[in-house]
Amino acid sequence: DAHKLLVLAGDGIGPEVMREVARIVHWMSAYRGLKLEITEELVGAASLAVHGVPIRDEVVELARQSDAVLFGSVGDPAWSHVGFDKRPEVAILKLRKELELFANLRPAKLFDALIDASALKPEVVRGLDLMIVRETVGGIYFGEPRGIETLPDGSRRGINTEVYTTSEIERVARVAFDLARKRDNRVCSVEKCNVMESGLLWKEVVTDVHKREYPDVQLSHMLADNCAMQLVRDPNQFDVIVTGNLFGDILSDLASMLTGSLGMLPSATLGPVRADGKRNALYEPIHGSAPDIAGKGIANPLAQILSFAMLLRYSLNRGEDADLIETAVSNVLASGLRTGDIMSSGMARVGTEMMGQAVLRE
Amino acid sequence: DAHKLLVLAGDGIGPEVMREVARIVHWMSAYRGLKLEITEELVGAASLAVHGVPIRDEVVELARQSDAVLFGSVGDPAWSHVGFDKRPEVAILKLRKELELFANLRPAKLFDALIDASALKPEVVRGLDLMIVRETVGGIYFGEPRGIETLPDGSRRGINTEVYTTSEIERVARVAFDLARKRDNRVCSVEKCNVMESGLLWKEVVTDVHKREYPDVQLSHMLADNCAMQLVRDPNQFDVIVTGNLFGDILSDLASMLTGSLGMLPSATLGPVRADGKRNALYEPIHGSAPDIAGKGIANPLAQILSFAMLLRYSLNRGEDADLIETAVSNVLASGLRTGDIMSSGMARVGTEMMGQAVLRE
Ligand SMILES: CC(C)[C@H](C(=O)O)[C@@H](O)C(=O)O
Ligand SMILES: CC(C)[C@H](C(=O)O)[C@@H](O)C(=O)O
Numbered sequence: 001d002a003h004k005l006l007v008l009a010g011d012g013i014g015p016e017v018m019r020e021v022a023r024i025v026h027w028m029s030a031y032r033g034l035k036l037e038i039t040e041e042l043v044g045a046a047s048l049a050v051h052g053v054p055i056r057d058e059v060v061e062l063a064r065q066s067d068a069v070l071f072g073s074v075g076d077p078a079w080s081h082v083g084f085d086k087r088p089e090v091a092i093l094k095l096r097k098e099l100e101l102f103a104n105l106r107p108a109k110l111f112d113a114l115i116d117a118s119a120l121k122p123e124v125v126r127g128l129d130l131m132i133v134r135e136t137v138g139g140i141y142f143g144e145p146r147g148i149e150t151l152p153d154g155s156r157r158g159i160n161t162e163v164y165t166t167s168e169i170e171r172v173a174r175v176a177f178d179l180a181r182k183r184d185n186r187v188c189s190v191e192k193c194n195v196m197e198s199g200l201l202w203k204e205v206v207t208d209v210h211k212r213e214y215p216d217v218q219l220s221h222m223l224a225d226n227c228a229m230q231l232v233r234d235p236n237q238f239d240v241i242v243t244g245n246l247f248g249d250i251l252s253d254l255a256s257m258l259t260g261s262l263g264m265l266p267s268a269t270l271g272p273v274r275a276d277g278k279r280n281a282l283y284e285p286i287h288g289s290a291p292d293i294a295g296k297g298i299a300n301p302l303a304q305i306l307s308f309a310m311l312l313r314y315s316l317n318r319g320e321d322a323d324l325i326e327t328a329v330s331n332v333l334a335s336g337l338r339t340g341d342i343m344s345s346g347m348a349r350v351g352t353e354m355m356g357q358a359v360l361r362e
Numbered sequence: 363d364a365h366k367l368l369v370l371a372g373d374g375i376g377p378e379v380m381r382e383v384a385r386i387v388h389w390m391s392a393y394r395g396l397k398l399e400i401t402e403e404l405v406g407a408a409s410l411a412v413h414g415v416p417i418r419d420e421v422v423e424l425a426r427q428s429d430a431v432l433f434g435s436v437g438d439p440a441w442s443h444v445g446f447d448k449r450p451e452v453a454i455l456k457l458r459k460e461l462e463l464f465a466n467l468r469p470a471k472l473f474d475a476l477i478d479a480s481a482l483k484p485e486v487v488r489g490l491d492l493m494i495v496r497e498t499v500g501g502i503y504f505g506e507p508r509g510i511e512t513l514p515d516g517s518r519r520g521i522n523t524e525v526y527t528t529s530e531i532e533r534v535a536r537v538a539f540d541l542a543r544k545r546d547n548r549v550c551s552v553e554k555c556n557v558m559e560s561g562l563l564w565k566e567v568v569t570d571v572h573k574r575e576y577p578d579v580q581l582s583h584m585l586a587d588n589c590a591m592q593l594v595r596d597p598n599q600f601d602v603i604v605t606g607n608l609f610g611d612i613l614s615d616l617a618s619m620l621t622g623s624l625g626m627l628p629s630a631t632l633g634p635v636r637a638d639g640k641r642n643a644l645y646e647p648i649h650g651s652a653p654d655i656a657g658k659g660i661a662n663p664l665a666q667i668l669s670f671a672m673l674l675r676y677s678l679n680r681g682e683d684a685d686l687i688e689t690a691v692s693n694v695l696a697s698g699l700r701t702g703d704i705m706s707s708g709m710a711r712v713g714t715e716m717m718g719q720a721v722l723r724e
Contacts (some may be wrong), residue, residue, distance in 0.1 A: 080683045084562065094555065119594050119595055121482070140524060140557075140558065141558075145523075146559055148559050148562065151489060156563055158527075159525050162502060162521065162558060163519060163521050164520050165513075167517060196508075196520075197508055197522060199510050199522075200446060200520065205518075222494065224611075225611045225615040228616040229618070232481050232594065232619045232620060233619055250587050250612060253591045254590040254616070262591070278430065294565035
């Protein structure tokens with residue numbers, strides 16, 4: 001029986017890069033016996049334009065009932081001056097929250113062939129392979145009270161609340177420790193416990209989980225400001241980093257940029273294990289909707305393609321198919337093809353479609 | 363009549379590097395007619411050990427009545443498991459809050475002689491000279507409610523609150539715009555308005571101040587996660603960055619590290635203009651107390667020395683004396699002397715004291 005896949009291409013370059021995944025899906029259906037029941041829906045500005053909301057409740061329900069969600073990207077400058085609830089970004093925030101997708105796995109891995117694309121010196125970035133586990137349904141993104149209030153004198157106050165509970169911290173810490181065991185067995189927990197009590201609790205709970213359940217894993221702690229520095233100074237010191245929603249947002253984008261190939265990096269966001277033993281999961285590239293290059297046919301489709309490979313591996317248990325895709329991507333890079341974002345001298349510049357077809361050929 | 367200077371060396375390497383400033387003060391008193399009335403006090407772990415508090419109220423009062431405060435650094439792992447109010451860090455937080463030192467100016471400037479010390483490629487970092495203006499008495503560092511509460515089931519909740527008001531945003535924005543006018547006339551305002559209402563208000567208020575008072579300055583806006591990436595990808599795109607307390611903490615440390623010479627960078631934190639036309643101000647290096655190398659005589663004293671130069675320039679109106687110090691530092695670097703943190707091949711490694719004396723000789 002077929003796996004249920006929900007495809008949400010979203011805004012900007014989302015639909016373009018998703019088209020290249022579609023080619024691969026067709027090929028895998030024909031030659032690898034992949035059976036998918038695919039539903040496509042609008043999210044973000046694309047949904048706002050048609051339905052007046054960034055994501056419809058039916059779409060959230062569809063996502064909940066799918067075996068996996070393949071997400072593109074949301075965001076559109078045209079909607080930046082509309083109300084706070086009409087941000088295209090609400091689509092992804094709502095999916096995370098409603099499906100309880102609490103653990104965002106963001107690998108920052110250097111593709112050796114792309115070492116020249118990094119802003120860092122080769123000797124600093126060579127071999128980089130770290131994983132940031134970011135909590136995604138708690139913290140200041142969702143805490144109440146929040147809002148903007150007008151004071152009697154006409155001035156205003158903007159408020160947001162960072163909240164973390166023991167259980168929220170425990171479950172994301174477990175994801176990080178489990179991952180570390182399959183990697184280099186080291187976790188660095190990042191917070192700002194010297195000025196924030198929520199960070200102090202974070203540190204204590206991670207320490208407890210470690211002591212109780214994962215004494216074999218090496219655990220260290222770092223302040224968020226120091227972590228930003230250390231990621232630039234010597235990123236290879238890290239294996240798995242676990243942190244809250246806001247620090248994770250900033251540090252994972254920073255870590256991705258170290259590789260010089262933002263257009264290459266996939267991510268997975270996992271929910272709790274359900275009664276049927278599976279977990280809800282959403283896969284998306286780390287890059288955004290890139291409105292400046294949307295529609296030009298020059299976006300790099302590899303992050304979206306690699307997100308699909310992650311989906312095959314983690315949600316559909318098709319590791320061999322994932323390997324096929326990842327190897328094809330490596331080969332294409334080795335052959336010298338480059339989209340504009342990862343271009344360097346001596347390489348052949350191609351557009352979105354040619355890059356997608358090259359992967360397919362491999 | 364003499365200027366009142368309060369010296370708070372603090373913890374770790376603080377006292378060592380401050381000693382090198384003392385030499386320069388003596389020289390300037392003897393040869394440049396500098397008249398200072400200096401008071402020294404304990405802060406941080408040093409004060410905790412003697413007085414049981416990270417900073418005494420008398421010391422805060424002294425700071426308020428001084429023409430300037432020269433601060434070293436606070437922080438000590440020995441105090442990391444004690445209560446939240448007994449963090450050594452409370453000393454600097456309290457000084458900022460009580461003296462209303464709301465604008466932290468953090469230059470990230472590359473010293474050409476040190477370009478090899480950066481983790482970034484020379485072509486990416488060459489010529490770097492940006493300024494981060496960080497708000498330092500508001501935001502999540504100080505917002506209420508805050509704390510850790512125990513729930514009926516024994517689990518816990520950590521809470522912090524981010525609050526920004528119109529006037530808090532306006533005054534720090536003005537500092538940034540004023541600075542930009544003396545530099546490259548460009549300000550980039552950084553927040554996370556796509557998920558935080560406090561960020562939305564931040565963006566709106568900065569936009570208003572710009573329109574009303576600084577239409578001649580170029581203003582742009584950037585999300586904090588994107589800013590972290592852009593700082594790595596192409597830091598030279600920035601002139602002045604203005605942002606809140608928490609983002610400023612992370613982004614300014616990141617920006618400093620880009621230069622590869624954290625041990626070189628000073629900072630100033632300014633309060634509002636007082637009735638007497640002066641403003642309270644505190645000067646401190648960007649680096650921390652570095653407990654790992656404290657007491658070894660190998661710390662780089664240049665950031666502390668350059669902080670004193672900033673103090674001479676901005677609080678005591680002695681630009682020529684500041685120039686003297688800054689030129690001396692340049693010359694010492696050009697002559698090839700290096701402390702361990704900025705060491706590179708072919709240079710001469712020296713300790714704290716020799717570096718300080720070399721500056722004095724120049
Ligand atoms: C689109 C936005 C709401 C989102 C976030 O801040 O979480 C994005 O930056 C991300 O990291 O996935
Ligand atoms: C010592 C600490 C409280 C402080 C901060 O977070 O503000 C430090 O990191 C800084 O940036 O000055």
